[in-house]
Amino acid sequence: MKIQFLGAAGTVTGSKTLIESNGIRILVDCGLFQGGKETRQRNWEPLSVLPSSIDFVLLTHGHLDHCGWLPLLIKQGFEGKIYCTSPTKAITRLILMDSAKIQEEEAEKANKEHYSKHIPAEPLYTVEEAEKVLPFFRVIKPEETFDLDAEISARYFTAGHILGACSIELTLEGKKLVFSGDIGRDNDDLMFPPIKPKTGDYVFLESTYGDRLHPDTDAKAELELYINEAFEKGGNVVIPSFAVERAQAIMYLIWQLKKEGKIPDMPYIIDTPMGIKVIDIFTENREWHKLRIDECQEMCAIFSMITEYEETIAAIYDDQPKVIIAASGMITGGRVLSYLERYIVRPETTVIIVGFQAEGTRGRKLLEGEKEIKMYGKYYPVEAKIVEIEGLSAHGDQDDLLNWLSELETKPQTVFLVHGETEALVTLKSKIVAKYGINCEIPYQEQTIEIN
Structure with a gap:
């Protein structure tokens, strides 16, 4: 063999x-x-x-x-x-x-x-x-x-x-x-x-x-803190996320925080067409996860789900505070780049890294303190606050x-x-x-x- x-x-x-x-x-x-x-x-x-x-x-x-x-x-x-x-x-x-x-x-x-x-x-x-x-x-x-x-x-x-x-x-x-x-x-x-x-x-x-080791810190409490901080500054929260399972896990925590009244009323956006389709796979494969059907439905109801790129552009240029979950998780591609092109240069923005970042990826570079990030052939100064929630891996x-x-x-x-x-x-x-x-x-x- x-x-x-x-x-x-x-x-x-x-x-x-x-x-x-x-x-x-x-x-x-x-x-x-x-x-x-x-x-x-x-x-x-x-x-x-x-x-x-x-x-x-x-x-x-x-x-x-x-x-x-x-x-x-x-x-x-x-x-x-x-x-x-x-x-x-x-x-x-x-x-x-x-x-x-x-x-x-x-x-x-x-x-x-x-x-x-x-x-x-x-x-x-x-x-x-x-x-x-x-x-x-x-x-x-x-x-x-x-x-x-x-x-x-x-x-x-x-x-x-x-x-x-x-x-x-x-x-x-x-x-x-x-x-x-x-x-x-x-x-x-x-x-x-x-x-x-x-x-x-x-x-x-x-x-x-x-x-x-994953830290003993409370990922839900960290998410609450960063969302409220950004809202008070009038800034946006951008969460680069893997469309499969991580996006749904973040949705779950935000839903819990919203139910408990711990985060403000503002737009919560899922801008990953694939992540939205994965929600359907969740509902069709109940035996593979812990959520009930009614919980899936209640969770999804608090989010604006974007599928068309025209909606992405509208969300990007709407400057009111909001939370955006968008792929890809390592910032190697996908719609999250379009948000970061506009928001990463703003000090009131918070970018939350929630999954493993491989060597050489933009996500890894941001975690390592890179002062400039290259997207679509152009360099953008990193003025946004970059944080990591390790407990969401x-x-x-x-x-x-x-x-x-x-x-x-x-x-x-x-x-x-x-x-x-x-x-x-x-x-x-x-x-x-x-x-x-x-x-x-x-x-x-x-x-x-x-x-x-």
């Missing part, structure tokens, strides 16, 4: 792990690289194996860094099956369409305003190419073992994190390989806690927050990751740490070795290992 790390090795994004056994090739996740220019450039490079030689893709969940390279995989020859849960299929469809649309729009804008060195600038993939992914999906239910081949089976079990997210147990050549995917928090407001694996010969564990922290390993009945032969930056990987490795005495390795990009 051979395992090759084609992505998310030594970095947080671009998740792709290839397993080869008896002539069968299985790719666990097929994500985009996100972050700085050098990292994003990897998306344009071909895989080190022919996509046509891959038989199956197993998706853990629908975030872009786990599913966003699928259109290219198919464009370059993949003809197999893509397995995932029902919510993951629905979310992946939204994510891919949105990603393709943003890329088409940015290429068009770059060509019109001549700020790209590529002439002409082209999207990584188009909406038409994203649509071609859909017929390849095969929906499976968690906790039900299914066969990929006569001697290879798989089982999904819920991972929290977002709707439909699962870890995967792959059984082949008498071994059990467990892929965590992204692990949610044990105490999330909306999602159920992740199920822990009981057995696994080799475990592939995400490490996004491997070097940190959808990722489990170091304790959650260690706890996820706690119910293994026997020690795995090796835990491979993926989907993390260097410090997170190194720190989590030392914690796992100290707590469990398990052999732990940090693979590098394109590394191939053999399991006998």
